[in-house]
Amino acid sequence: MFKFDWKRLSMAAGLSLTLIAAGCGSDEGGETSGSEGEGSSGEANYSEEMNYEITGIEAGAGVVAAAQTATEEYENLAGWEVATSSSGAMATALGEAIENEEPIAVTGWTPHWMFAKYDLKYLEDPKEVFGGEEQIKTMVRQGLEDEKPNAYKLLDQFSWTPADMEKVMLNITDGAEPAEAAKTWIEENEDKVSEWTDGVEDVDGTEVELVYVNWDSEIASTNVVAEVMKQKGFDVTITPLDNGPMWESVAEGEVTGMVAAWLPATHGDLYEQHKDSLEDLGANLEGAKVGLVVPKYMDVDSIEDLQPAE
Template sequence: MKKWSLFISIVFVVALLAGCSDKAGDKTIKLAYVAWDSEIASTNVVKEVLESKLGYKVEMLQVDAGPMWTGVADGSADAMVAAWLPSTHASYLEKYKPDIEDLGANLDGTKIGLTVPAYMDIKSIEDLNNADIASSLKKQIIGIEPGAGIMMATEKAMTEYALKDYTLVESSSAAMAQELQNAYDKKLPIVITGWTPHWMFAKMELKYLDDPKAIYGGDEQIHTLVRKDLKEDKKDAYTVLDQFQWSPEEMANVMIAIQEGKTPEDAAKDWVQANADKVDAWIKGAK
């Protein structure tokens, strides 16, 4: 009986150690992201680096902003490189800060706000109250996915600037950009929820409307966030995510390549191959 108990104990310990070893050696990782052109670019580049340089199998989880934050906080996602701070995603950071690890900015110099084509004779959000301008815009602001930080900021702006007759049209990043392109090609008036970096600023002459009430904040950063224990069981991936950093111009190159017809995967692969020095800095100490 004692021998049998000893055998059971040994089997249990071996299984436990094997389970821990499997977790530590697991080469799969889940990246959450929102379907904004900027985050499609960045997340696919990180995916390509983790797969081609470290041998990971990366699962991409496309969700809205709220579930993206929730996923990293509860561990159903391992990481994201798409947190717009300090303003756009401020409410999510306040809610989930105890349950995530912020690895800092991976890109400096972002901005959000109401955006119009440069040919429009309008300078400020306050000008949207002009009856002629409101009529020409059909009293619509073309937005993106509900729950996105820029949508919440726009709802606040509509209240603060007394745009009570306007409708904030819920859409998607891709649909919003298409609406803008269609209007731009015909020189029609349009106002959208815009942000940089984004390929549309490289393809069209656009301008942000002045925001004297500072509803949209100033320049922002995009941060990398990971689940609390990622460093313990995927240290190499954690190292890459911690060291991932690039410029708005570099991100724009990937976005434009996608907009011009490349798949996100091919655009990311081409960029990684063409920027070996930058990628080597990201993977330093991970291999």
């Protein structure tokens, strides 16, 4: 039994599912200043239209913290705010903006199905506030290898690519239940799965609990790992939590582990807090990235192309 109710309540209170709508506005005389929106006919001031607001995900996520830092580090983002919501609300707001061909800037990451569905681009980050490429790592509670060696071995051997993850994510986005999308991917990738289960003995109902932050990427990975473990005889529970409680639950030994640790930037602060109380099994995915993302139809290429609040 997962004894973490107060943290769930805290998460529920802290998450706002309010959709972030882009503010409307226009410049005076149809002209803009600086590099943003310049053209032969004078285009809209994107920053003003967005109400000088970046659409974020959950408060406490590293990409949100980096976006908040960007508003301090970049002089042209003076007066900007990062509006926190949830990953689902962010994706919904992005889709609505694209449908209406409106400007929007969101805290984004790869792998994510939105890059397969929409024409998007990362804004260049000259000050490197968002860092470079990231890894997604597997973290487990201390003592797991001795107590449940087969669970430990399978989690330690789990590794796949952004393309693998995005296939599962797209299937879910298209309407499949996460568990069914996981089963479909497993059936189509038996060779890869056999590498994860190499040397792992079948068990009879050994209990495992995996936690994850409720992002599309982590829904995909956690459901895939859970299904593979079920096929080996494990009794698997998966529990969505906010970022902080996810790390705390593993570090305090209340759950088995997670395959959802984004490092070094996104979960960097949480890793530093808890690294001595859990075991790092290394990367399960390489080449992840975070940053500010906009639709390609927006005529901006860099964070520095945005304009300060008036």
